[in-house]
Amino acid sequence: MLADVPPRLLYDGPVIRLLVATMLFFLAACSTPRTEVIIALDTDFDVPAEVDSFVVTVTAPDARTQVARATLGPGESPLPRATGVLHTTGPLGPFTAVAEALLGGTVVATRRARFTFVAEQTRVLEMHFLRSCQGVSCGAEESCDASGCRSVDIDPMEMPPYGGTIPGIGRGDGGVDSGMDGGPDVGVDAGPDVGVDAGECPAVCNAGCAGGQCQVLDPTTDVRCPSGMPCRIRCEGDGACPERLHCPEDGQPCTVTCVGPNSCARATDCEGASTCDVTCTGADSCAGSNNCKDAASCNITCDGPAACAGKAQCRASDCTVLCSGEGSCVGANECGLGGRCAVTCSGDRSCAAGTTCPDACACSVTCGGAMSCGTGAMCPAGCDDGAGCTSAMSCDTCP
CATH class of the missing domain: 2.60.40 (Immunoglobulin-like)
Structure with a gap:
């Protein structure tokens, strides 16, 4: 608490x-x-x-x-x-x-x-x-x-002046208990809300195990999420998470958030996760590759400037890559292994190395940003519309 x-x-x-x-x-x-x-x-x-x-x-x-x-x-x-x-x-x-x-x-x-x-x-x-x-x-x-x-x-x-209440939604404002001692301004650092006993939480989960989820904050070394529990890795500081990040390999969900500039410098490995969500909002974040091989579902969002310089290896059953940051996704987007894949390159100069998905069962590539999609897209046979791949019925052969 x-x-x-x-x-x-x-x-x-x-x-x-x-x-x-x-x-x-x-x-x-x-x-x-x-x-x-x-x-x-x-x-x-x-x-x-x-x-x-x-x-x-x-x-x-x-x-x-x-x-x-x-x-x-x-x-x-x-x-x-x-x-x-x-x-x-x-x-x-x-x-x-x-x-x-x-x-x-x-x-x-x-x-x-x-x-x-x-x-x-x-x-x-x-x-x-x-x-x-x-x-x-x-x-x-x-x-x-x-x-x-x-x-x-x-x-x-x-922003109205504070008048003693915190505005909420539809339940009235939160009032101030004027009889309560506010206590000294002790400047306590905000620690995580840890919901389990520290002895039950693996050491790698340095931000606790609230709700049975391993929470890892700004690791400085190569980190591997423990098996048997969901994992959330958050990289907030400048240059945070400089080493490789590994999600659970035993079908657990995994979330990786890289908000600090130059954060997540090396690869993020989601191989074997049930779901994997990687969000790269920091400038120049996610310089390493994002690997989603064999994940059931994978979503990679690159909305920071020059985010996701490495490859997006979207070889999951269902994969989405959103490159909305200017100059994002300069590494190749690789889709395949018979899965569904949707790549959107809406940031200017995004997806410079193009997208390949010749063996995906359904592939949609949209090039909306100025000078986006660089070298273009390698689409499944018969699905090239000249500007990218289409996910029309004739191109969607997923079981």
Whole structure:
């Protein structure tokens, strides 16, 4: 469980917390008004059946990042949840917040916001996860809220002053218990919500085993997820996860998220996983190959600039590669071994080395970005439409 201490992400020495909405923020003790943004998190998805955790990543103007996490469900603090971002020195913005709602380590929904602090004021930024946004595809500089797709840029007027409550969805605001001692600003680092006894959790799971899932954060050496349990690897810092990453080989689900610049420098191996989701949002992240051989389902998302420089070896039963970052997927995309494969090259100058899928049972290659698809696509016989492969009925021979 997360300790009940005031939230913090200090710009010149950051610490970040996720907290229960009924917490007293203890502002009265400050001689100078805080310059702070409280990020409110809520969802109308079923908890914990559809969403069982939140992750918030905040990036400062100098590219430093801090992350907060919270586990949802029985025995945990109720919704809404919040994280406080406290500014002390330096420019007031822009700061970028990426909030993720997850189920079993797999991202269910994402919200993005770019905001600027208001000097000596505490403002509230709502980043709620709505069922109405499910399946909605927004632009690179947009995020979905109750009104649909909107710009990620938040006007300060859209962040109301904090008045003692955390806004939620449809259940009323979370009130502040004014009789509760807020405690000192101890600057405790935000540790993971560990749901099992440390003795039951393999040592490689350095961020705990919440919900029976091995969680690995920023490993510095070659890491191999343990057998018999789902695995989630997250690489957040600049150059994080410099060595090879291995998912479980015994049919367990695996999630790899590379958000730090230059993170995941070597190969990610999903061979034998039941499902594998690799997301490369950091600039120049995932320089090594992503190998999905023999996985039942594999999804590789490369939306960071120049992400996924290595090959995407999509030899899974069902594989999707999305290259939306500018200059992403410069290595070849290889599909095959009789599976379904869909490759979308929507980023400018993406997929420079082309895509090969001559032995896939169904292959769709879409080249939407300027100067994308480089050398083109090697399609199954009869499925070349001149711009890429098509997944028309005549080309879909999967059993």
